[in-house]
Amino acid sequence: MDLLEDLRSHDIDVRAGTSDDAVDGRVPRLVARPASTEQVAATMRAAHAAGAVTVVRGNGTKLRWGAPAPELDLLLDLGGMQQLLEHQPGDLIVRAEAGMPLADLQEHLRSSGQRLGVDEPVAGTTLGGLIASNASGPRRLHTGTARDLLIGVTIVLADGTIAHSGGKVVKNVAGYDLCKLMTGSFGTLAVVTEATFRLHPTPAASGWATVQVAPDQLEPMLERLCRTQLAPAALEIDAPPGESVTIGTLIEGTVAGVPGRLAAARAEIADHAELRDDLDWPWRYPFSTDGTQSGLKITCRLGAVATLTAAATNLGLHVRGSAGTGVLYAAAPSAAGPADLADALTSLRALAADHGGSVVVLDAPRELRGAVDVWGPVPATAIMRRLKEQFDPARLLAPGRFVGGI
Amino acid sequence: MTQAAPITAVAARLRSALPADAVIDDPTRLATYDCDGLLHYRVSPALVVLAGSADDVQLAVRACVEQDVPFVARGSGTGLSGGALPHADGVLIVMSGFREIREVSPRDQRAVVDPGVINLAVSGRTRPDGYYFAPDPSSQQICTIGGNVAENSGGAHCLKYGFTATHVLAADVVTPDGERTTLGTTAPDAPGYDVLGAFVGSEGTLGIATEVTVRLLRNPQSVQTFLAGFADCNAAGAAVSAIIGAGIVPAAIEMMDALAIEAAEAAVSCNYPPGAGGVLVVELDGPEHEVEAELAAAEHHCQEAGAFEIRVAADDAERQAIWRGRKSAFAAVGRISPDYIVQDGVIPRTALPEVLRQMDELAAERGVRVANVFHAGDGNLHPLVLFDEKVPGQGDAAEDASGAILDLCLAHGGSITGEHGVGSDKAKHMPKMFTDDDLDTMQLVRCAFDPQGISNPGKVFPTPRLCGEVPGKRKAAHPAQQAGLGEVF
Structure with a gap:
């Protein structure tokens, strides 16, 4: 049976793709919009029978991330799956469909004084997209990333098998933790259709202590701040090339506790630099995420943050990110061509590797991503390939997008 | 051919490369390794090897691969689910002598340790610098980091700080095919699949960690x-x-x-x-x-x-x-009861009053007593079912009550194990919590790491799946076809 007829026979909302549906410039032949996990399973069974290359889409905000997308037969749009399935405030857990926008979930949780402890670095992110990309922001220092908060998943394999892992209790070691494998897998292992997260109480009070330092003062200041016992929710830096570096410490907690901690944070800084509490810290990546600019993710061990920051800014990159965890983002100058980007990657990757980390290209114009190795060297790729072979032997899910050509 | 031949070949291979006292096949000495912290499951291994390095571990695993002999890794043997229960025809690789803290870097908030290092020894070393290792299972004075990694150990403080998986950044492992690889990186968010996240808590079924990079927290x-x-x-x-x-x-x-x-x-x-x-x-x-x-x-x-x-x-x-x-x-509990079974079920915290009431009922119905000690913040119950083995029928009644408690946890949306692991003890309960498809899908991971099924077989899953030969899987691409696809990478 033809894929279109097969999908229609299962009452799945399906239509021909248009230029509005293009993934990284590739227009899909068909767009399916299933309304349930069972419909996703039926969709994948049909796609599997037809050998249709399939890309999963939430809100499409990070679909370009990774290596350039393949020619695709089917776009699996999870926009029809946005339901909140269960919120148990007393148990601090929530279960929702993967197409639900993160902002909608947070809005719902707000009335209970709770939140999912992740930031939203790209506006419009869905829960599925959050899991697939493991995108994170400043608060990862305190509450981690989707990797640490996802406690249960329902997935649909490339052949349409429905499977679950984890559950809805935070403490649970029964069986393999497929939540971890799904997190950051960029839609190449299986389709996540439902997710259960642990929640955190929304702190009653918060405030930033911020400071500007000369680039050569970044290292001692970070070392100092990392050693405090202030337990900040975030420790961020913003380093435009050739300028001073802004360091921000976010304190979150109780109404009674935060003022004293903020005062302590300011005292810690004030002896060494000028306090700047008027700085604007609603956090964004240092690059635009509309596909026009090249944005890198740089990781390293904690003690090397200043070293990597200096190297990247010297190459003309604007660096921003979580100095308290060793996860930074860098924007390449708009004028940077493939050769410039490749050169920057070569030197930064060598340095990051010396310091236990890596450099990947998150977002960039398609021609640039086609011209450079966006993922760089990755250890354990042999096992990763074997996982892909087990989960998706026909290579239907976003082939070529992930590390090592997976 | 009898079962004895392959293990004899493994023993000969190991003897040729390791010190004489590192390879044990004397039945009396083997018997000292016949259980872990779950005392009522006992199996003597066919051979014990005392590993002192990653090379030793790799040598042992390779010998097992060649002879298709199962192997089980063991740290201090404190596990409560029989995860380190030996295999009667297999090799027990004892890791507890492999216990050096390799590197401590307060500035990076990291330490690099051997798998046989005792949990509490990490914080013992780093506290003077102002840092500690957060996972704190009750056995932390004797349990090993390698065991913590295998079981994704928790402890009382994981309510706030999370489990071992949150505190391990990288691990050098010997995979069940005898290869060595590094999972994760010293920095967070290693690119690629989170194979480290899958490895932590896999109860020794995906290989053996030979070096672990752990995260340290500020005191x-x-x-x-x-x-x-x-x-x-x-x-x-x-x-x-x-x-x-x-x-x-x-x-x-x-x-x-x-x-x-x-x-x-x-x-x-x-x-x-x-x-x-x-x-x-x-x-x-x-x-x-x-x-x-x-x-x-x-x-x-x-x-x-x-x-x-x-x-x-x-x-x-x-x-x-x-x-x-x-x-x-x-x-x-030994003071008030000659025998007891420890359970490890988890419930949503809000179900606690109802579950405690029902637990009292089911214990009374079966004529056993249940003492409760639990991590109340995250709903992880540790019911201790008390009984006297010498009283006819009490052992069975206790076993029955214990199973009924797990059913009760599941009926309230919980889990059969919060931190002790599935191991040998709870594999039979897995189908109550997961469907066949769930368990088959999890075992795809097993097949990727351990296609021979020789790394701690019989644990976690009630029935092993044969990798690559199960009907309903590999519909499109046969392994032979996969070989051709290799060039696509």
């Missing part, structure tokens, strides 16, 4: 611990709900019921409030200003819930005294 500025006595567990449970509901995330909240208190008193004279039908141990840690505010609020919630006595530890010695009763609870 908290302030720690406050208090003990609260209640008339019963329902009142104590109400206090827990009120504390969590107020947005406080304590470092730990532990609960003990009357029987558990009785046992602890008998064993360690912990001097808990007389007449208490339930006690809470609450620990708060963090910046001073925050802890002061939270302590006042938590005490208030306990009083509101009916606590008749609250004791705040004035110093470390008093804190240790409060914890002594809780930490000794499992062993202490």
